[in-house]
Amino acid sequence: MNPAPTEPLNSVDEAGLSPPLLLEGRGITKSFPGVKALKGVDLKLSPGEVLAVIGENGAGKSTLMKILAGVQSHDEGELRIDGQPVRFSGVEDALGNGIALIHQELNLADNLDVAANIFLGREPRRFGLMNTSLMHAQASDWLQKVGLRVPPETIVGHLTIGHQQLVEIAKALSVNARVLIMDEPTSSLSQHETEQLFAVIRDLSAKGVAIVYISHRLGEVKALAHRVTVLRDGENAGSIEKQDIHHDQMVRLMVGRDVSQYYALKERQTGEVIMKVEGLRTPHAPEHALHFELRSGEIVGVAGLVGAGRTEMLQTLFGVAPAVGGSMWVAGRSFTPQSAAQAIECGLALVPEDRKQQGLILEMAIKENMSLASLRRDQRRGFLDFGSEQDIADRMIADMRIKTPSDMQQAQYLSGGNQQKVVLGKWLAMKPRILLLDEPTRGIDVGAKQDIYRLMEKLAEQGVAILFVSSEMEEIIGMSDRALIMHEGRLAGGLPRAELSEQSVMQLATGGDRP
Amino acid sequence: MKKIYGITGIFMVVFILTALMSSSFLTPYNMERLILRTSLFGIISIGVGFVIITSGIDLSIGSVICLIGCGLPWLLTKLSLSMPIAILVVLLATLMIGLLHGLLITKLKLQPFVVTLCGLLMYRGLTRGFTGDQTQGFGQVFKELRWLGEGRVALPGIPLETFGLPVPFFILVLVAILASIFLNRTIYGRYLLALGRNEQAARYSGIHTDKMIVLAYLICAGLAGLGGVLFILDVNSAQPVDFGNFYELYAIAAAVLGGCSLRGGQGTILGVVIGAALMQVLRNMITLVDWIPTHIEYAVIGAVILVGVVADEVVKRVASSRQIAASRQ
Structure with a gap:
């Protein structure tokens, strides 16, 4: 990966010889409070290509995908579609440019039927009213394209997760998506559903739709991807072509050191x-x-x-x-x-999965978060023991190397890792x-x-x-x-x-x- | 403490403006009345402040004031109950109301708005029912009780005929100090602040959030009951049809002005008291200043609350963007 010298050549490429890039990101940078999520990431995607993006949690995959799909905007760097620089103002804008993101947690209204979900916000109308029959007919076509054999009148909540995912894909295709970004699509699928999804992905790829596929399951990546891009700590760690995709190679690039x-x-x-x-x-x-x-x-x-x-x-x-x-x-x-x-x-102590909803009170200070579980134990006849609260905070911030300007900093302004340490600290104080x-x-x-x-x-x-x-x-x-x-x-x-x-x-x- | 600078500033500006615009504003009698009204509304506002801190709301306060305010003289005069018994009945009634609200909200997961809206309708209806819609009051008896509402305490060097601090002022000071200690110095106060921000996280930290929420509604109903007694002592003649009408909105407005967010988890007692005082100065200003038509009272109050809330939001945004900037370095 040394993009600098190839840049002049690139523009020549686009003009003629090699197939033009559908989507390209150059030097994409993004910061959040307390953490630099992306530090100049490059990404290339050709029509019909299945690109796997892998990396450990926190490597920046999700952030990069959100930027590609217009959910977030990048701080620095450039995005190009068909060689033209673009900057998305939002998800709508990205969709308009043919880029659709399918989240890990599906975004469907599970009380509505399949057709209504596919056309949500773009319902075909006649005399200002919803044209349900046309909508259902069109929905059937899209369902067929993703190989989902359910009537368009089915309520989405009644479908399996795997089928719901196909509905999401149908929805993306129905807005003429040329790039489909899938974030951990198989994490909740059965073996059979996974195979069904792979068949759909291969079919779409053959029709020229480019797929960006994020997964932790390296076996799937090997089976599916034409190329693998590895991210590590917000940077490109390397890229692997189809013939060189091996499990060990991927792990080495992801971890950057031996697993042992x-x-x-x-x-x-x-x-x-x-x-x-x-x-x-x-x-x-x-x-x-x-x-x-x-x-x-x-x-x-x-x-x-x-x-x-x-x-x-x-x-x-x-x-x-x-x-x-x-x-x-x-x-x-x-x-x-x-x-x-x-x-x-x-x-017992529980460090919950949903840190922000269950682990922390985001608007409260680190100190107050950490003492929350021990208040009862350390109380002085119902009164707060400010001394022990301070002790806990001082000890835990030092022991766990929490990076923060002060113990009065609100938990919401910490990076994910430091937030998790605050939650851990809260419980460790309880021994x-x-x-x-x-x-x-x-x-x-x-x-x-x-x-x-x-x-x-x-x-x-x-x-x-x-x-x-x-x-x-x-x-x-x-x-x-x-x-x-x-x-x-x-x-x-x-x-x-x-x-x-x-x-x-x-x-x-x-x-x-x-x- | 930062949070009350804004409201204190607005209070002082309105206070000084009113003093400049009306010569009768700073007269001892007017000040005495102002302090009395502030004390009464301050007490009920502190109560609703606790509920708002849990991210709840209590719309029934005005009707509780009506129920207790009309109920106490009715028990004493109509039913001829003895003073201790009547006080006990009134106390039990308020606790029952608070408990009812709290349990419906925590155990049945009903929305506070709905529960207390029904309360607002029920308690006034009940009061009108058992009093036969008749005007209630103490007349000229029950001197000791009436001292609580009408009594005045002379300041050293100032004759009582000129100016005296109303007894309810001392009640407010006592309530405010206790409430402030409870909120800021006890683990239960911390629990309320925590669960108001994020009930789930509080529960995951081993806090009995349901019990704490019930406690907040108990405090609110209790202080509304106390307010009811003091309000009736002040006017000594109340009609069930409109006694305490809209008082819940004054109380909520005072709490919000004083820095309580309806999203829960924040608020200071001092801020709420200053908020209540600001409301009363505003009403006083509208009455006293000749060129402000009295009819637009609500418009002025509404506008001032809006300005206060907007200013608060702006300050908060600036503060949070500063914190983000600080954490980036």
């Missing part, structure tokens, strides 16, 4: 059982009873596809989604979890015996990620039992002494470290039998 360095992979001594889950039923999947044990000093990963009920399990263990049956036993006490206060009393972590490294930069891994290891050495949910296979394999794998609300199985592999985990996560 990233995860310590130390043998840990585990202690006695400190938590037993005995037939616990979550409100999410009450038909399945959960059974498992945790030992002190043990790090247990929870793997599964999106929607497998991992988050819901942690929420029930922590009492914020009260159990509907069964019980758990923690250090001599048996109870049915009903409230977070009760769980905290038993020495938990059992730490539940839900996607602890989602959306944070590599440095902060490593800090969190080291912290998890340190806590385990001190005898804390850690149960962590992660959608990153490498994290599950790299960090777990043992993994629990969930599938559709039930525990599909457990795997000891020796048997952990991408394949064995996926097998169980997709409802297959034990390998």
Whole structure:
């Protein structure tokens, strides 16, 4: 990647010989408060090309996609479509230029039918009224193009996630999208749905639609992509052509170092059982009873596809989604979890998945966020203990290397990694015996990620039992002494470290039998 | 503390302008009345301030004032209950109202607006029902009770005939100090501020958010009840059909002017009291200044609140962009 000397040549290219680029980004830069997400990223896309963009969480993939799709605007750099410089004023503008983004979380009105979703905001009209029959007829055509055989009158909420995704694609095609950006499209799909999606992608590619495909699943990337662009820490880490796409090569470019360095992979001594889950039923999947044990000093990963009920399990263990049956036993006490206060009393702590909604009070100071859980313990007959609040803040900011101008800074102005450290600090101040972590490294930069891994290891050495949910296979394999794998609300199985592999985990996560 | 500079500034400007425009504004009698009205509205505004901090709202305050304000003299004169019993009944009634609101909002997840709107209609209707829509008052008896509302305390060096601080002023000071300590110095105050910003995160931190919300509605109804007693003592003759009408809006406006955001999680007691004072100075100005037609009272008050809220938002945006700039470095 050395774009500088090729620049004069490029313009010649565009004029004649090689096929013109459909979309090009040069030196794209974007900053957020506290973090520089993109530092001069280049990207090229030809018609009909399937480009995979990979990189770890926090590498800048999502930000780059949002800029391409007009959700956000870049600070510096240039975007070109068909060689012409463009700057999108918003999503509408990008759509008008033929670029459509399909979010990981689908943006469909699930109370409306398929046709209404496809034509939302552009409904065909007759005499000022909606022309439903025309709309349904046209919707059928688009559905056919993506190979989805459902009537256009179907309510979207009744479709499976995989089918909803095809509706999104149909919607994008119906506005003449020439570039389809798909953010982790298979994260919640079954094996069969994934194959169906791949067939659609290959078909579209053959018809000249360019696809930007973001995925953590390197196997899929190898199967699908014509070219891979790797981002690391907001910069181009490299690009791989079709014939050279190998798993190891991709990982090396993503991580920029050996994986063994990233995860310590130390043998840990585990202690006695400190938590037993005995037939616990979550409100999410009450038909399945959960059974498992945790030992002190043990790090247990929870793997599964999106929607497998991992988050819901942690929420029930922590009492914020009260159990509907069964019980758990923690250090001599048996109870049915009903409230977070009760769980905290038993020495549990939960770092939730949704940091901004559940972990932090964004408008409150770092100090106030960190003391929130310990206020009750440190109270002086109901009065605040400002001294202990200050102690906690000072200690945690130093211990966890939180980068902030002051402990009175509002949590919303911190970067994702530092925010996560504030949430962790809040719970570490409580000295938990059992730490539940839900996607602890989602959306944070590599440095902060490593800090969190080291912290998890340190806590385990001190005898804390850690149960962590992660959608990153490498994290599950790299960090777990043992993994629990969930599938559709039930525990599909457990795997000891020796048997952990991408394949064995996926097998169980997709409802297959034990390998 | 920063948050109350703005409202204090507006208050002083309006105060000085009114003093300049009307010669009767600074007279001892007018000041006494102004302090009395501020005290009464200050007390009920502090109550609704707590509810607003939880990101809720209480529209029933005016009707609670009517219920208690008309109910107390009715219990004493019509039913001839003894003073302690009547006070007890009134106290229980307010607590029941607060509890009812709080439980409906937290357990049934009803919207505060809807619950308290129904309260607004019900309590006034009830009052008109049991009083037969008759004017209520204490007449010339119940001296000790009436002292609470009518009593005046002389300042050293100033004869009581000229100027005396109304007793409700001292009640306001007491309520405000207690409320301020509760909000800023106890863990429960912190819980209210936290859950007002983000109830989910508060719950995930082990806070019993439901109990805290119920507590806020209890405080609000309780202070509205206290306000009801003091208001009736002040006027001594109230008609159930309009006694306390619109007072909830004055209270909400004072709380908002004083820095409470309807989005929840912020507000200071001192700010709310100054907000209440500003409202009363404005009303006083409209009455006293000859060239302002009295009929446009609501228009003036509405405009001032709007200006205050807009100014507050502008200040907040500037502050937050500064913080962003600071965190970039």
